[in-house]
Amino acid sequence: GAVVSQHPSWVICKSGTSVKIECRSLDFQATTMFWYRQFPKQSLMLMATSNEGSKATYEQGVEKDKFLINHASLTLSTLTVTSAHPEDSSFYICSARGAGGPYEQYFGPGTRLTVT
Amino acid sequence: AQSVTQPDIHITVSEGASLELRCNYSYGATPYLFWYVQSPGQGLQLLLKYFSGDTLVQGIKGFEAEFKRSQSSFNLRKPSVHWSDAAEYFCAVYTGGFKTIFGAGTRLFVKA
Numbered sequence: 001g002a003v004v005s006q007h008p009s010w011v012i013c014k015s016g017t018s019v020k021i022e023c024r025s026l027d028f029q030a031t032t033m034f035w036y037r038q039f040p041k042q043s044l045m046l047m048a049t050s051n052e053g054s055k056a057t058y059e060q061g062v063e064k065d066k067f068l069i070n071h072a073s074l075t076l077s078t079l080t081v082t083s084a085h086p087e088d089s090s091f092y093i094c095s096a097r098g099a100g101g102p103y104e105q106y107f108g109p110g111t112r113l114t115v116t
Numbered sequence: 117a118q119s120v121t122q123p124d125i126h127i128t129v130s131e132g133a134s135l136e137l138r139c140n141y142s143y144g145a146t147p148y149l150f151w152y153v154q155s156p157g158q159g160l161q162l163l164l165k166y167f168s169g170d171t172l173v174q175g176i177k178g179f180e181a182e183f184k185r186s187q188s189s190f191n192l193r194k195p196s197v198h199w200s201d202a203a204e205y206f207c208a209v210y211t212g213g214f215k216t217i218f219g220a221g222t223r224l225f226v227k228a
Contacts, residue, residue, distance in 0.1 A: 104162070104165065
């Protein structure tokens, strides 16, 4: 149980275009979803937290107009990188928390974004 | 400030040898602690967690970790490492407000 999927697993886009990444909880309802960014050989950096039906809460330094997060249902959250630039290239990981408790998160497999 | 420190950026062990990955945390209240493993290009998989009770916790894949409050540590151990254990390991602490802080990670290399 507690499986989280992400789509796509990798994507290449041109500078200036937008790309959407989906995160789905497959076998549980995710009341809260998290989006992380991971640079090579570094730890995870929390970008934002979203609760179903509410606006996402962004961490300090994360541009909310650039990284649009939508958590429209209890099983789906999307991250849209708008007007992508090469510096946005990174590994993006989502995680989800169910109703069982605030402590545990279940992670998706990640999405590798390369902006050319 | 709340933090998680993994002192070792990378560790190399021989296959079959024992392993200990260090983790120290800074948190004012009773910590909820986790160890995750990440294979290249993959997301994080939970190895084990500590919430309360027995300070020695067992996880998947033969891993265990011991919570030592006096040392603010939560070290991960495995008695005999397999080549498939080569990966990145992250220690994490739940800090409240639905947030979790991750350490910088320790890369484990396993040599034949």
